[in-house]
Amino acid sequence: MIPELGHFALILALCMALVLATVPLLGTYTRTQSWVALARPLAWAQFLFLALAFATLMHAFLVDDFSVLYVANHGNTQLPEIYKISAVWGAHEGSLLLWALILGGWTMAVSLFARNLPDEVLARVLAVMGMVSIGFLSFLLFTSNPFERVFPVPVEGGELNPLLQDPGLAIHPPMLYMGYVGMSVAFAFAIAALLGGRLDAAWARWSRPWTLVAWVFLTIGIVLGSWWAYAELGWGGWWFWDPVENASLMPWLAGTALVHSLAVTEKRGAFKRWTVLLALLGFSLSLLGTFLVRSGVLTSVHAFASDPERGLFILLFLLLVIGGSLLLYAVRAPGISRGGGFATVSRESLLLGNNVLLVLMTALVLIGTLAPLLYDAMGWGKISVGFPWFNSMLVTFMPLMVVLMGIGPLTRWKQQDPNELLRRLRLALALSVAAGIAAAVPLLGDNWSLGLALGLSVWLVSTLLTGLFLRLRGKGGLRALAADLSARGGRSYYGMWVAHLGVAFFILGITVATQFDIEKDQRMSPGQSFELAGYRLQFDGVVEAQGPNYAAQRGTIRVFRDSKQIAVLHPEKRVYQVQRKPMTEAGVDPGFMRDIYVSLGEPLPNGDWSLRLYYKPLVRWIWFGGLLIGAGGLLAASDPRYRLRHRRTASEGDALAAGGRA
Amino acid sequence: MKAARKKRLYLILLIVTGVGVAAALALNAFNQNLMFFYSPSEVSAGKAPSAYPFRLGGLVTDGSVKRLANGLTTRFDVTDMDKTVSIEYTGILPDLFREGQGIVAHGKLRADGVFVADEVLAKHDEKYMPPEVAAALKASHDKGVAEAARESGS
Numbered sequence: 147m148i149p150e151l152g153h154f155a156l157i158l159a160l161c162m163a164l165v166l167a168t169v170p171l172l173g174t175y176t177r178t179q180s181w182v183a184l185a186r187p188l189a190w191a192q193f194l195f196l197a198l199a200f201a202t203l204m205h206a207f208l209v210d211d212f213s214v215l216y217v218a219n220h221g222n223t224q225l226p227e228i229y230k231i232s233a234v235w236g237a238h239e240g241s242l243l244l245w246a247l248i249l250g251g252w253t254m255a256v257s258l259f260a261r262n263l264p265d266e267v268l269a270r271v272l273a274v275m276g277m278v279s280i281g282f283l284s285f286l287l288f289t290s291n292p293f294e295r296v297f298p299v300p301v302e303g304g305e306l307n308p309l310l311q312d313p314g315l316a317i318h319p320p321m322l323y324m325g326y327v328g329m330s331v332a333f334a335f336a337i338a339a340l341l342g343g344r345l346d347a348a349w350a351r352w353s354r355p356w357t358l359v360a361w362v363f364l365t366i367g368i369v370l371g372s373w374w375a376y377a378e379l380g381w382g383g384w385w386f387w388d389p390v391e392n393a394s395l396m397p398w399l400a401g402t403a404l405v406h407s408l409a410v411t412e413k414r415g416a417f418k419r420w421t422v423l424l425a426l427l428g429f430s431l432s433l434l435g436t437f438l439v440r441s442g443v444l445t446s447v448h449a450f451a452s453d454p455e456r457g458l459f460i461l462l463f464l465l466l467v468i469g470g471s472l473l474l475y476a477v478r479a480p481g482i483s484r485g486g487g488f489a490t491v492s493r494e495s496l497l498l499g500n501n502v503l504l505v506l507m508t509a510l511v512l513i514g515t516l517a518p519l520l521y522d523a524m525g526w527g528k529i530s531v532g533f534p535w536f537n538s539m540l541v542t543f544m545p546l547m548v549v550l551m552g553i554g555p556l557t558r559w560k561q562q563d564p565n566e567l568l569r570r571l572r573l574a575l576a577l578s579v580a581a582g583i584a585a586a587v588p589l590l591g592d593n594w595s596l597g598l599a600l601g602l603s604v605w606l607v608s609t610l611l612t613g614l615f616l617r618l619r620g621k622g623g624l625r626a627l628a629a630d631l632s633a634r635g636g637r638s639y640y641g642m643w644v645a646h647l648g649v650a651f652f653i654l655g656i657t658v659a660t661q662f663d664i665e666k667d668q669r670m671s672p673g674q675s676f677e678l679a680g681y682r683l684q685f686d687g688v689v690e691a692q693g694p695n696y697a698a699q700r701g702t703i704r705v706f707r708d709s710k711q712i713a714v715l716h717p718e719k720r721v722y723q724v725q726r727k728p729m730t731e732a733g734v735d736p737g738f739m740r741d742i743y744v745s746l747g748e749p750l751p752n753g754d755w756s757l758r759l760y761y762k763p764l765v766r767w768i769w770f771g772g773l774l775i776g777a778g779g780l781l782a783a784s785d786p787r788y789r790l791r792h793r794r795t796a797s798e799g800d801a802l803a804a805g806g807r808a
Numbered sequence: 809m810k811a812a813r814k815k816r817l818y819l820i821l822l823i824v825t826g827v828g829v830a831a832a833l834a835l836n837a838f839n840q841n842l843m844f845f846y847s848p849s850e851v852s853a854g855k856a857p858s859a860y861p862f863r864l865g866g867l868v869t870d871g872s873v874k875r876l877a878n879g880l881t882t883r884f885d886v887t888d889m890d891k892t893v894s895i896e897y898t899g900i901l902p903d904l905f906r907e908g909q910g911i912v913a914h915g916k917l918r919a920d921g922v923f924v925a926d927e928v929l930a931k932h933d934e935k936y937m938p939p940e941v942a943a944a945l946k947a948s949h950d951k952g953v954a955e956a957a958r959e960s961g962s
Contacts (some may be wrong), residue, residue: 243878381902490815501824510834517838528845528943530863532914539834667899719903728903739942747900758881758900 149214156243156365159195159250162188166276170269174342178269185269189257192279193250195284200247203292204234212303215296216240222724224695225311232316233306238456239292241319245436246282248320253279255293256331256356262789263352270338271331272510278330281463289456308696314374322367322394326432328360329397332404333429336422337471340478345418350411351453352753353425355788357408358641361401362779364792368394369772377732382665382743382760384768387536392515395436396508400428402502404690405779406497409638414559416494420501426471429509438515465521486702489561496554504548541595548602548653551646552609556616574612578605599657603610606650634787641782648774655767664761667747671754679761681742682706688746688755696720701746701755705735717746717757740766818939843914847944849951852891853915858917865912865941866926873907882920886911888941892947897925905932910941 166188173181203216207230212218216239221230235244253275260268286292309315335353339345352513371394376384385391404424410417437460488494491757521529556570586594617639618626629730630636664679672687686702698720705713715733722729735742740763845863846856856862867884881898884907895913901947905911905928915925 408859490819495819498823502827506827506830513834513838517842530843530845531838531841533842536840538837543830667880682823730903745900750875756900808933 148202149206149293152199152206153291155195155198155202156283156287156293158245159192159199160287162195163276163279163283163580166192167273171273171341174266174269177263177411179265182265182269185272185630186257188276189253189272190251192256192276193247194252196243196247199293200234200243203240203243204231207231207233212301213295213297213299214292215294216292217298217303219304220298220306221784222305222695223302225306225709226694226724228313228316229306229311232310236306236310237320239286239290241323242282242286242290243292244255244320245323245327246279246286248323249279249282252324252327252331252360256334256794260352260356263385267338267342267344269335269353270341274334274337274341275330278334278467281467285459285463289459295346297460302724305695305722308720308722308725308727308729309378311722312374314370315378318370318374320368321363321370325362325364325367325401326394326397326435328356328363329401329429329432331360331777332357332401332425333471337474340422340471340474343481345422345478345482347415347664349423350408350418351788354405354408355783355785356780357401357404357425358783361398361405362624362776362783364394364398364401365772365776365779368398369769369776372772375689376765377734379730381745382663382732382758382762384765387514387531387533389515390435390439392436392511393431396511396515397428397431397435399504399508399511399539400424400431403501403508404428406500406504408762410494410497410692411485414486414494415490416488417498417501418482418485419479422475422479422482424501424505426468426475427505427508428642430464430468430471431512433460433467437461437464448537452516457673483785486560488559491557491562491564491567493554493557493562496557499550500547503543503550505682507539507543510543511536514539544653545598545602548606548649551649552605553611554607555642555646570612570616571609574605574608577608578602587745595657596609596661599653603650603654606646606653610646612649614643632786635785637785638782638787641778641780641785643778644781645775646772648776648778650771651767651774654772655764655769655771658764659762659768662763663765666759668759669750669754670757671752676759678742678759679740680707681712681761682709683742683744683759685755685757687753691718693720695724696722698731699746699749701733701757703733703744703757705742713742715742717744720748736766739764823879838857845912848886848888849891849944851893851923856917856920861914861916861926863914864913864923866893866944867941868905868907868909868911870907886913888944888948889910890951893923894921894924895925895928897928901928902930906930912941914936918961 166185169181170183170185170188173179173184203214205211206214206217207221208227210217210221210223212221216237219239220233220240225233233240235241253272256275257268257272260271263271285306286771332353335349339349339353368391371391372384375386376382404421404427407417407421407424411421439458445501458739464780514536517531518529521527552569552574555568555570581604582597584597585600586597601636618624618630621630666675666676666678670676670685672685675682675684677683682705684704684706686704688699688701691698691700698718699716703715703717704711705715715735717733718731720731721730730745732743732745734744740761743760743762744757747758749755843861843863844857845865848864848866850856851864856864864886866888869887869892875880875882876896880900881896881920882901883894883896885892885894887893890893895915897913897915907932912929913923913925914927914929915923918924
C-alpha cells in the first residue's frame with residue numbers, strides 16, 4: 147500500500163510540474179496576476195509530493211519491503227541502517243528520484259529565497275524549472291519506475307553494490323546532483339531572461355549567487371568523488387579520466403567559465419550573449435553527463451546496467467533542451483544590447499581569455515570523451531583515449547590559465563595602464579620565476595614540471611598577496627579585514643581570493659603527488675619489513691575478521707619512522723555475503739604532507755601476500771585545494787549585495803545597462 | 809570608433825589564432841595517444857600492431873591462470889571463443905579478476921606472441937561485460953554460426 151502511495155505522489159508531482167510549466171508562464175504574457183502568483187504554491191506542492199515519494203522509497207528500504215522490485219534488487223536485511231538509506235540512490239531508479247527531488251528542492255529554494263525578484267521574472271524562472279522537471283519525472287514514471295512491484299516476493303534482497311557501501315559514497319552523489327541540477331537554475335534564469343526579453347546587469351545579479359552555489363556543490367561533489375575513488379578502489383589513484391568523471395568535469399569547467407563571465411555581466415554589463423550561451427552550455431553538459439551515465443554507451447566504472455530505451459529518452463530530451471534553447475537564443479539574441487566597451491589591457495580582456503581557455507578545455511574533454519563513440523559509429527575501430535592525452539592537454543592549457551589568473555584580479559575594469567600593471571606584478575613575477583628555477587635546477591633534466599608547478603603556485607600566491615596589500619593599504623591595513631569582509635562587494639573579492647588560493651594548493655598537490663609518488667607491488671612474508679621513502683613498513687600477517695554483512699581478511703602493517711611506530715594500518719579484502727563480490731579496503735595513514743597507503747593483493751603460498759604499497763606526497767593538497775575553491779565560492783555567494791530589495795537592484799541594474807549601452 | 813573596431817578585430821584575430829593553434833596541437837596529440845582495441849582473433853590473425861601498445865580483451869580461459877616463480881607475475885589466456893592469446897602481467901590483479909570473467913588489458917605484444925600487459929581491468933559489476941569484449945564475442949560467435957551453416961549447407 148505504502149509504495150503505491152509513493153507512486154501516486156510521483157504522479158501528482160508530475161501534474162504539478164505540468165501546471166507550473168504552463169499556467170504561470172501564460173500569465174506573464176496575458177498579465178493575469180492570479181496565474182503568475184500560482185508559481186510559488188505550485189513549486190512548494192511539487193516539492194512536497196516529491197519528498198513524499200522519496201520518503202516512501204526510503205521507508206521501503208528501512209522495513210525491507212522486497213515486494214518492491216527496486217528494493218528487492220538493492221536492499222538487504224543485513225545492510226547497516228545508514229547504507230539502507232544510501233541504497234535509495236545506489237542504483238538507477240532511485241538516483242533519478244533523488245535527482246528529481248533535488249530539482250524540486252532547488253525550485254522551492256528559488257521560490258523562497260529569491261525575494262528580490264519581480265513576480266514575473268520569478269514565474270518565468272520557476273516555469274522553466276517546471277519544464278525540466280516534466281522531462282525528468284516522465285522519464286522516471288515511464289521508463290524507470292522505482293515503485294514497481296515484484297511477485298512472488300523474494301525472501302532476501304540483492305544487496306547494495308558493496309563498492310557503494312562507504313560513507314564517502316553515501317554523500318557524494320547527493321552533492322554532485324545538487325551541483326548538476328543546480329546548473330538548471332542558471333539555465334532557468336537565462337531562459338527566463340530570454341523569454342522576457344530583459345537581459346541586463348540585474349539579471350546577472352539575480353542569477354549569480356544561485357550559479358555560485360550550484361557550482362560550489364558541483365566542486366565539492368567532484369572532490370568527494372575523487373577522494374572516494376582513492377579511498378575505496380584500492381589502487382591509489384584519484385582521477386581516472388573515466389567518461390563519467392569527465393561528465394562531471396565538463397559542466398564544472400563550463401560553470402567555472404559562467405561564474406567568471408557573470409561577474410563581467412554584473413559589473414560591466416558586457417558579455418551578455420556569451421554568458422547566456424554558457425548558462426545553456428552548462429546545463430546541456432549536465433544532461434549529456436546523465437545521458438552518458440544512464441545509457442551505458444561508454445565503458446566506465448560507473449556504468450549501470452544499461453537500457454537502450456532509457457538512453458533514447460534522455461537523448462531526445464537532450465536534443466529538445468539544446469535545440470529549443472538555442473532556437474530561443476537565435477530569435478532573441480539580435481535584441482540583446484551590446485555591453486560596455488573595454489580596452490585591450492583590462493580585466494574584461496583577461497576574463498575573456500579565462501573564458502576562452504575554459505571553454506577550450508571543456509571542448510577537449512568532450513572530444514576525448516566522445517571520440518570512442520564516434521570511432522565506433524564510423525567503423526574506424528574501437529579506441530580509448532586515456533591518461534596521456536588528457537594529461538598533456540591539461541599541462542598545455544592550465545599554466546596559461548594560471549598566468550592570467552594572477553594578472554586578472556590586479557587589473558582594472560575597462561582600461562588599465564600597462565606600466566602600472568607591470569609595476570604591480572614585478573615582485574610576484576620575480577618571486578615565482580626564482581622559485582620555479584630553484585625547484586627545477588637541482589632536478590634538472592627531466593623534471594621541469596615541478597619547477598613549473600612551483601613557479602605557478604608562487605605566482606598565484608604572490609599576486610593574491612599583492613592584491614590584498616593594495617586593497618587594504620588605503621583602508622588601514624590588516625585590521626580593516628573584518629570590516630571589509632562585511633562590506634558590500636567585500637566577500638566577492640575574498641571569495642575569489644580563497645578560491646584562487648585553492649588552485650595554488652591544487653596545482654602543487656597534483657604535480658608532487660604524480661611526480662614523486664612511489665608505488666611498489668611487493669611479496670611479503672609475515673614479519674618481513676620493507677623500506678619505503680624513509681618509512682619502514684612491517685607486515686604482521688593476515689587474519690580472518692567478520693563485519694556486519696561481510697567476511698574479511700584483515701592484514702596488519704605497522705609503519706615505523708626512525709624506529710618509532712607511527713601508525714598501524716589494516717587493509718582488508720572483503721567478501722560481501724549476498725553478492726559474493728571481493729572488495730579491497732585500503733589501509734591509509736593520512737597526513738598533510740604525505741599519505742602511506744597499503745592495499746592487500748593476493749594470498750601466496752606459506753602465508754605470504756602480495757601487497758601494494760604507496761607513498762603519496764602532498765596528495766591531500768589536491769582535495770584541500772578543491773575544498774578551498776568551494777569555500778571561496780560560498781564566501782562569494784554570501785555577499786550582502788545579493789540580498790538587497792528588488793526595486794533598488796532592478797533600477798540600479800537598468801542604469802548600469804543603459805550606461806553600458808552608451 | 810574606427811580605432812576601437814580595429815582593436816577589437818586584433819583581439820578577435822589573436823583569439824582565433826590561439827584557438828586554432830591549440831586545436832591543431834590537440835588533434836596532433838590526439839592521434840598519437842589513441843589506444844585501439846583488438847580481439848584475440850584479430851591478434852592471432854596478425855592484425856594487431858607489434859610496435860605500439862593497444863588494448864586486448866576477452867574472457868579469461870578456465871584453468872589458464874598460472875603464477876610464475878617470482879610470485880608476482882601472472883600468466884593467463886583470454887579468448888573470444890574462437891582464438892586465444894596469452895597475457896603476462898606483473899603486479900596485483902583487480903579484485904574481480906577470475907576465470908571466466910571478461911577483462912580488458914593494456915599493453916604490448918612481445919616477439920613470442922605473448923601480450924605483456926601493464927594494466928588489467930575487470931569491471932566492478934560481475935554481470936557487466938566490457939562492450940568491446942561483448943562485441944568481440946558476438947563477432948566470433950556469428951562467424952562460428954556462419955561457418956556451421958556453410959558446412960551443413962554443403
